[in-house]
Amino acid sequence: MRGDDSRLASRASARSAPKTVQNPSERQERAFLVGVEFRTRRRGAGKVSALTSGAQAARDQAAGAEVSSLPADSPDFSSEESLDELRALAGSAGAQIAGEFMQRRDRPDPATLIGKGKLEEIAGAAASVTADVILFDHDLTPSQQRNIERVVNTRVIDRTQLILDIFARHARTREGQLQVELAQLDYMLPRLAGRGIEMSQLGGGIGTRGPGETQLETDRRKIHRRIRHVKQQLEDVRRVRAQQRQRRESVPVATVALVGYTNAGKSTLFNALTQAHVLASPRMFATLDPTIRSVELPSRRKALMSDxxxxxxHLPHTLVSAFRATLEEVQRASLILQVSDASSPISAEQDAQVETVLKELEADKRPRLRVMNKIDLLPPKQRESLRDDGQTIHVSAAKGIGLGALLDRVDAMLDEDRPSRVRLRIPQKEGKTLALLQARARIYSRTYQDGLVELEAEAPASILRRIRQWVIE
Ligand SMILES: Nc1nc2c(ncn2[C@@H]2O[C@H](COP(=O)(O)OP(=O)(O)OP(=O)(O)O)[C@@H](O)[C@H]2O)c(=O)[nH]1
Ligand SMILES: [Mg+2]
Structure with missing residues (x-):
């Protein structure tokens, strides 16, 4: 910490003592939100950015540091909905909302995004509510950010930096932390010039958590060196993970990947289905690091599920490439469970975003099941009208509603280690075999005669191979 305890945890303390809950004694940073809408924006023409828009990142980088970032709005999100989301993001970064401002204008001002007059108004409003930081619901070019800060005289953070900050807060594993650091360094590079002094005077807070101030004050070459170093370390970490995956894949087990918009309830569902205890939280991006657990299906075969x-x-493209490796589980999954928040008024828009990401991951053609979650929050009338069909299952992960039906459907959709029904005749003294069946098969009937047990059972292929000699039909 840099002697200013009132600010959000600095990078050092965030790293050494990961916290999931805001320390109650720590004063929450007060954030003033600024929403922006440009009328000339063609609806439907907004770029839908996703986790894998690496090509865009490359184009942006090729075009130089000062490319104007794309508007934070996407076709179907209104600026109000977008501001709602920014509010949730700010909360997830540990901030308290001090005030808000919505600015509509014809087109962005290249120098300051919105007009000088409006900025002065915002400066006044932010000061009157003693805001520590102003959050723009839009991406800012490095020079826009500098120019705006000069007018408002308060720290200014754009949407990308806010998301990077949340990721930095929530990364737990070494791989996760390295990935976030890489994304932050990448974001920081074009913003170095003219900001070194300002940044070092700022202390902690949103957007300053990350590669520490010592690096900020050094030149680009040092940052480039750091990037190379982080990439190297990432490679080492990933090599280990690839080995783990190879070991897993040597056994023919189906893999089921949970995907969905942040906060849809993936981790809650994961915990409910696998009896795991990963963190589920109203904060956005509570989960960054993939977790894999075994789940037993109704047919008694096992599958691996990943959260x-x-x-x-519009996920920052700096995070895009960084987190690609994490999403390999999705690309290789036998089945994708696409989790949506059925209670969200914008769940259709969120689904469209998820669809885009799946496309870019080339995972959109994989077998998929839609899971509409949080149905407990729907009005009773609406809930009664819901019907599961071949593509969609309705559940409440938190209340445990519909989970049996979900597992049945998952079971039916997986090809690996398919169960089949057989008749078996086994000597009663074959205790081990009988115990195996008891544990891993569904037994429909059982009759005893002359020291033999005759069973009708359904078991996964992997189990049947082990008891082949007793199968009679
Ligand atoms: N009412 C209700 N709340 C739910 C349900 N499932 C999840 N939640 C809540 O929704 C919030 C987000 O849940 P998570 O499981 O953390 O969501 P997630 O999709 O893993 O989110 P990220 O990891 O942040 O992307 C938490 O506050 C959960 O308690 C549900 O079925 N009903
Ligand atoms: Mg989660």
């Missing part, structure tokens, strides 16, 4: 990072519209 991973959630998606959001």
């Amino acid at each position: 991973t990072v959630g998606f959001i519209r």
Whole structure:
């Protein structure tokens, strides 16, 4: 910490003592939100950015540091809905909302995004509510950010930096932390010039958590060196993970990946289905690091289920490439469970964003089941009208509603280690075999005669191979 305890945890303390809950004694940072809408924006023409828009990132980088970032809005999100989301993001970064401002204008001002007059108005409003930081619901070019800060005289953070900050807060594993650091360094690079002094005077707070101030004050070459170093370390970490995956894949087990918009309830569902205890939280991007657990299906075969990072519209492209490896579980899954928050008024828009990400991951053609979650929050009338069909199952992960039906459907959709029904005749003294069946098969009937047990059972292929000699039909 840099002697200013009132600010959000600095990078050092965030790293050494990961916290999931705001320390109650720590004063929450007060954030003033600024929403922006440009009328000339063609609806439907907004770029839908996703976790894998690496090509865009490359184009942006090729075009130089000062490319104007794309508007934070996407086709179907209104600026109000977008501001709602920013509010949730700010909360997830540990901030308290001090005030808000919505600015509509014809087109962005290249120098300051919105007009000088409006900025002065915002400066006044932010000061009157003693805001520590102003959050723009839009991406800012490095020079826009500098120019705006000069007018408002308060720290200014754009949407990308806010999301990077949340990721930095929530990364737990070494791989996760390295990925976030890489994304932050990448974001920081074009913003170095003219900001070194300002940044070092700022102390902690949203947007300053990350590669520490010592690096900020050094030149680009040092940052580039750091990037190379982080990439190297990432490679080492990933090599280990690839080995683990190879070991897993040597056994023919189905894999089921949970995907969905952030906060849809993936981790809650994961916990309910696998009896795991991963963190589920109203904060956005509570999960960054993939977790894999075994789940037993109604047919008694096992599958591996993975919980991973959630998606959001216009995810910063600096995070895109960084988190690609994390999403390999999704790309290789036998079945994708697409979790949606059925109670969200914008669940259709969120689904569209998820669809885009799946496309870019080339995972959109994989077998998929839609899971509409949080149905407990729907009005009773609406709930009664819901019907499961071939593609969709309705559940409440938190209340445990519909989970049996979900598992049945998952079971039916997986090809690996398919169960089949057989008749078996086994000597009663074959205790081990009988115990195996008891544990891993569904037994429909059982008759005893002359020291033999005759059973009708359904068991996964992997189990049947082990008891082949006793199968009679
Ligand atoms: N009422 C209700 N709340 C739910 C349900 N499922 C999840 N939640 C809540 O929704 C919030 C988000 O849940 P998570 O499981 O953390 O969501 P996630 O999709 O893993 O989110 P990220 O990891 O942040 O992307 C938490 O506050 C959960 O308690 C549900 O079925 N009903
Ligand atoms: Mg989660």
